[in-house]
Amino acid sequence: MTHAQSLARRWAIAACMVWGVATAVAVNRPLERVEYALAAHEARAVARAMVDSSGRRPSPIRRLVAEGSLTRAGVELSRYLGRAVRGLEESDRVVVHRSWLKRAVSVPLKDRDEWEIVGVVALQAEPWRDLPVTLLAIAFAVLVAATLASRGVDRLAEDPAIALYSVLVGPVATLAVVMAALTALVRQRVEAAAASLPPPSALSRFDGLTLPLPSATLSALTLALIFAATAAALVVAGWAASARRHAAERRETLTAWAFLAPSALHLLVFTAGPLAFTLFISFHDWDLLRLDRPFVGFGNYAELVADPLFWRAVGNTAVYALYVPVSMGLALGAALILNQPLRGMHALRAIVFLPTVVSYVAIAIVWQWMFNADFGLLNVLLRAVHLPGVDWLGNPKTALVALMIVSAWVQLGYQMVIYLAGLQGIPAHLIEAATLDGASPWARLRHITLPLLRPVTTYLFVTGIIWSFQVFTLVYVMTEGGPVHATDVLVYRIYQNAWEFRRMGYASAMSWILFAILLALTLLQWRALNRTVDDAA
Amino acid sequence: MASVRLERIAKRFDAGGTPAVDGVSLEIADGEFTVIVGPSGCGKTTVLRMIAGLEGPTAGRIFIDGTDVTDLPPRERDIAMVFQNYALYPHLSVRENIGFGLRMRRVDPVDIARRVDRIAESLEIGVLLDRRPAQLSGGQRQRVALARAIVREPAVFLFDEPLSNLDAQVRAQTRGELVRLHRRLGTTMIYVTHDQVEAMTMAQRVAVMHKGRVEQFAPPLDVYRAPSTLFVASFLGSPTINRFAGRVLPDGTSQRFDGGVRLRVEAPLAEVATLAVRPEHLNLVAPTEGSAGEVTLVEPLGPETILHVRLTGGEQATLRLGAGTTPAVGDTVGVSVRATEALVYDARGRLMGRGVA
Numbered sequence: 001m002t003h004a005q006s007l008a009r010r011w012a013i014a015a016c017m018v019w020g021v022a023t024a025v026a027v028n029r030p031l032e033r034v035e036y037a038l039a040a041h042e043a044r045a046v047a048r049a050m051v052d053s054s055g056r057r058p059s060p061i062r063r064l065v066a067e068g069s070l071t072r073a074g075v076e077l078s079r080y081l082g083r084a085v086r087g088l089e090e091s092d093r094v095v096v097h098r099s100w101l102k103r104a105v106s107v108p109l110k111d112r113d114e115w116e117i118v119g120v121v122a123l124q125a126e127p128w129r130d131l132p133v134t135l136l137a138i139a140f141a142v143l144v145a146a147t148l149a150s151r152g153v154d155r156l157a158e159d160p161a162i163a164l165y166s167v168l169v170g171p172v173a174t175l176a177v178v179m180a181a182l183t184a185l186v187r188q189r190v191e192a193a194a195a196s197l198p199p200p201s202a203l204s205r206f207d208g209l210t211l212p213l214p215s216a217t218l219s220a221l222t223l224a225l226i227f228a229a230t231a232a233a234l235v236v237a238g239w240a241a242s243a244r245r246h247a248a249e250r251r252e253t254l255t256a257w258a259f260l261a262p263s264a265l266h267l268l269v270f271t272a273g274p275l276a277f278t279l280f281i282s283f284h285d286w287d288l289l290r291l292d293r294p295f296v297g298f299g300n301y302a303e304l305v306a307d308p309l310f311w312r313a314v315g316n317t318a319v320y321a322l323y324v325p326v327s328m329g330l331a332l333g334a335a336l337i338l339n340q341p342l343r344g345m346h347a348l349r350a351i352v353f354l355p356t357v358v359s360y361v362a363i364a365i366v367w368q369w370m371f372n373a374d375f376g377l378l379n380v381l382l383r384a385v386h387l388p389g390v391d392w393l394g395n396p397k398t399a400l401v402a403l404m405i406v407s408a409w410v411q412l413g414y415q416m417v418i419y420l421a422g423l424q425g426i427p428a429h430l431i432e433a434a435t436l437d438g439a440s441p442w443a444r445l446r447h448i449t450l451p452l453l454r455p456v457t458t459y460l461f462v463t464g465i466i467w468s469f470q471v472f473t474l475v476y477v478m479t480e481g482g483p484v485h486a487t488d489v490l491v492y493r494i495y496q497n498a499w500e501f502r503r504m505g506y507a508s509a510m511s512w513i514l515f516a517i518l519l520a521l522t523l524l525q526w527r528a529l530n531r532t533v534d535d536a537a
Numbered sequence: 538m539a540s541v542r543l544e545r546i547a548k549r550f551d552a553g554g555t556p557a558v559d560g561v562s563l564e565i566a567d568g569e570f571t572v573i574v575g576p577s578g579c580g581k582t583t584v585l586r587m588i589a590g591l592e593g594p595t596a597g598r599i600f601i602d603g604t605d606v607t608d609l610p611p612r613e614r615d616i617a618m619v620f621q622n623y624a625l626y627p628h629l630s631v632r633e634n635i636g637f638g639l640r641m642r643r644v645d646p647v648d649i650a651r652r653v654d655r656i657a658e659s660l661e662i663g664v665l666l667d668r669r670p671a672q673l674s675g676g677q678r679q680r681v682a683l684a685r686a687i688v689r690e691p692a693v694f695l696f697d698e699p700l701s702n703l704d705a706q707v708r709a710q711t712r713g714e715l716v717r718l719h720r721r722l723g724t725t726m727i728y729v730t731h732d733q734v735e736a737m738t739m740a741q742r743v744a745v746m747h748k749g750r751v752e753q754f755a756p757p758l759d760v761y762r763a764p765s766t767l768f769v770a771s772f773l774g775s776p777t778i779n780r781f782a783g784r785v786l787p788d789g790t791s792q793r794f795d796g797g798v799r800l801r802v803e804a805p806l807a808e809v810a811t812l813a814v815r816p817e818h819l820n821l822v823a824p825t826e827g828s829a830g831e832v833t834l835v836e837p838l839g840p841e842t843i844l845h846v847r848l849t850g851g852e853q854a855t856l857r858l859g860a861g862t863t864p865a866v867g868d869t870v871g872v873s874v875r876a877t878e879a880l881v882y883d884a885r886g887r888l889m890g891r892g893v894a
């Protein structure tokens with residue numbers, strides 16, 4: 001890259017950053033006001049609904065608040081409100097309290113005839129709760145946008161006029177359009193939510209109900225979307241600009257895409273599509289049996305963070321994954337033994353590999369019997385040598401270990417076959433050279449075989465961990481997450497929330513956390529493998 | 538420092554099949570540079586691997602420095618081998634590659650570093666020490682493999698076609714370096730190749746192998762001048778030696794060879810015999826003086842010219858001529874044999890006599 005190019009790139013990144021922060025500041029303020037308007041709207045709906053349906057009796061929401069689960073109440077409230085409530089009336093008096101990091105909206109609660117004020121419904125935002133999430137989302141979006149944009153700019157940089165256009169004019173134009181749209185929206189909302197202050201002394205006699213307010217996450221999302229769209233536009237513009245100058249390159253790119261189109265389309269429809277849809281669902285309170293599926297922003301994610309069962313599942317999954325190195329060690333040993341050119345080795349290899357091709361459900365049922373406390377094979381054997389039997393699947397201390405044993409047993413064959421292939425890929429002359437160099441069999445294993453198997457080991461380890469994070473069938477068939485959540489793993493948690501508790505949104509949020517973990521692991525694998533491949537070349 | 542003695546060693550890879558090595562006996566003196574040469578598949582590598590201990594002989598014994606090592610594992614034979622593809626450990630740096638053998642023998646790390654540095658210096662690969670084998674050129678890899686063998690100061694060096702992956706120029710240069718190295722170290726070296734130039738230029742003695750057997754074991758020039766079998770005669774020398782089929786008949790008190798060419802020889806009478814003459818030992822004469830023939834191809838190589846002639850009897854003859862005027866394709870020429878250099882082989886291809894003036 002030339003000096004001018006790198007300079008242009010640096011400037012472009014700086015411009016992107018400044019622009020991002022400016023947008024964040026500019027957009028967030030009116031959005032904040034929109035939120036209050038909307039929150040007031042919601043609070044009023046609560047008030048009206050409480051009066052309409054249950055008079056002064058405590059509602060389930062109220063009970064929830066009394067029990068202290070504010071987050072849960074937030075979700076319940078948004079479900080309760082949905083989109084059924086429309087418009088605001090002049091007589092509904094809305095109060096907006098705001099100070100730094102503290103916002104609340106209160107709405108008077110009136111009797112059935114809407115005549116007398118009998119209480120107040122207040123919505124309180126806890127911005128510090130999802131402030132980190134919001135900031136992180138914005139920072140991430142800016143980073144991604146900047147990286148993408150700088151890529152686009154890299155190509156643009158060769159053409160100063162276009163570079164100037166896209167670095168300055170493009171974002172500014174986008175920003176202008178977005179701001180115009182937002183301003184229109186904000187004005188409409190703020191005007192609709194006409195607010196006035198009640199006498200402070202009057203507040204004291206109200207029966208208060210405080211509910212959390214879904215807060216700034218919507219704006220963060222919008223921002224992220226804007227950043228992503230602009231960055232994408234820059235990349236495309238960069239490509240178009242460089243393509244205009246290199247006709248052959250453009251033709252090649254178009255041809256390549258023509259060939260890629262079928263699989264890209266498939267990927268888009270059946271992978272990227274559902275992925276984006278779960279992301280969408282994860283921002284909603286989504287019950288398959290209900291029509292109203294209110295937007296809750298990062299509510300599901302915030303709830304996840306505070307959900308002990310979720311953390312339990314994460315912990316269990318992590319512990320479960322520890323079977324991978326154990327079975328890999330065994331598999332390596334088996335591969336070293338079965339790699340000997342002796343008679344009968346082919347048959348033995350096939351036998352060890354067999355469990356890998358058997359259905360997991362069948363395996364789970366067979367092992368369930370093996371683990372049976374009274375008649376199970378394992379306990380019969382244990383008793384035969386006068387050891388006490390173990391209630392493998394019934395004891396919270398052993399259930400997870402039992403599952404790990406089954407998984408290791410299944411994976412052993414597969415891992416061994418991969419190791420065998422790896423061993424056969426090691427050139428014989430390297431081993432012979434080491435032999436002549438005076439290396440003992442153990443030294444040959446340690447200094448030659450194992451290092452040369454490193455790509456295989458890395459591959460097996462990372463894919464093993466990735467698979468173990470997706471464990472479901474064994475848990476579903478053998479333990480159903482029990483006893484006492486001892487074998488509750490991530491995917492089982494997702495399954496239960498989605499289909500048993502009908503909380504698709506919550507399950508989707510969990511799926512995205514799982515996805516993030518798996519993505520990180522996959523990237524790690526990529527890097528590790530690339531490194532080892534470089535070594536071997 | 539060690540002599541190597543092979544006593545009728547044989548190797549059969551599958552029971553009942555043809556043996557890869559069929560009763561090879563060689564006696565290699567201490568400090569000798571021996572080249573084993575032969576066509577592809579004749580068993581050269583197998584012999585070398587048996588000396589190294591990577592392969593056990595089916596029959597026969599192997600002695601190094603008088604001790605029977607037939608049943609000793611490789612690491613107790615004090616032997617280093619340079620493989621055809623160098624067999625450098627891809628995951629270790631050049632430094633670690635060279636030092637590996639010493640490390641395995643638990644030499645003090647400081648001592649290892651010193652020895653590695655010294656060897657690397659002498660082979661001019663000092664700057665490569667921190668690279669991986671993948672980052673080296675073929676010639677550099679070859680040097681590293683050499684360094685790895687030398688650094689251990691073994692009693693015997695084994696080379697299996699170490700130059701075959703190099704381009705012609707580097708090969709010629711390395712050939713000279715290996716010979717100098719041998720002179721400097723004075724260690725016994727056994728060098729396998731199918732390249733006759735390497736065999737001729739490097740060896741103190743050449744063993745020519747054919748179908749698992751050693752056909753001749755002698756200094757290179759002896760092998761060239763007096764190949765003990767027709768196979769050896771044909772295998773060494775380029776262009777290939779001329780062969781004329783015929784028989785050995787009585788000629789007064791002595792004998793004569795009668796076939797595509799005729800001359801007086803000193804050999805037992807035979808109904809089937811072959812006369813072999815190197816291209817440089819055929820002379821161009823007037824058609825009336827020698828066997829007449831027609832020139833079919835002229836290959837001028839600069840300092841010399843190779844002439845292909847079809848004799849009137851139908852046999853082919855190849856002549857190596859010095860610079861000067863050469864006939865053109867289609868000319869009729871005469872070919873005469875320099876009698877003292879002609880070799881007579883019996884029906885089974887064994888040397889049985891020579892031409893006489």
Ligand SMILES: Nc1ncnc2c1ncn2[C@@H]1O[C@H](COP(=O)(O)OP(=O)(O)OP(=O)(O)O)[C@@H](O)[C@H]1O
Pocket residue numbers: 550551557575576577578579580581582583584731
């Ligand atoms: N491991 C083996 N199993 C079976 N047959 C073998 C084995 N190694 C070598 N052979 C056979 O033994 C014979 C001699 O092989 P060897 O490798 O010694 O030949 P070579 O003279 O080194 O040939 P080249 O010049 O091609 O390297 C060949 O016919 C070969 O097919």
Ligand SMILES: [Mg+2]
Pocket residue numbers: 581582583697
């Ligand atoms: Mg060979």
